[in-house]
Amino acid sequence: MARPGYTGPMRTLDNIISDRGSKYAVSGAPCRSEDEAKALVKQLCRKKKFAKATHNTWGLLLDSGPIKNDDGESGAGMVILRMLDREGLTDHLVVVTRWYGGKHLGGDRFRHVQDAVRQYLDTL
Incomplete structure (x- = not known):
């Protein structure tokens, strides 16, 4: 379980989905607060490849409620x-x-987000 302030290494599955030129990766780590989530995303974006991504969308469920970006x-x-x-x-x-x-994916983008999360959850 994560310690408060812990921003340890994130597990990343890279190049897991490709569709019409768009590419997807999924990452995750134990996290206990919104501030910690933001620190983990910032840490991920220290990798140039992730800093240049179009979107780094995230979600976190806490006892205090859900947080997303x-x-x-x-x-x-x-x-x-x-x-x-x-x-x-x-x-x-x-x-x-x-x-x-370069090409819009329409509703397929939600399927890809689901598939990416499923692949990550399957590694836990």
Whole structure:
């Protein structure tokens, strides 16, 4: 379990989905607060590749309630939260990263977010 202020290494599954030029990765780590979540995302973005991503969308379920950040990918944070809720996974940040490939994906982008989260959850 994460310690307060802990920003240990995130587990990342890279290049897991590719569709019409867009590429996806998913990352996660134990996390106990919104501030810790923001620190973990900042740590992830220290990697140049992730800093250049179009979206780093994340969700986190805490006893105090859900926290999400769509990072411009409207609705994607809610998809992550729903999956964490279904899994009963609290105190664990999940970040879905997308590099936009030039073509709109429409509703498929939500399926890709779900698939990315599922792949991550399957590694826990």
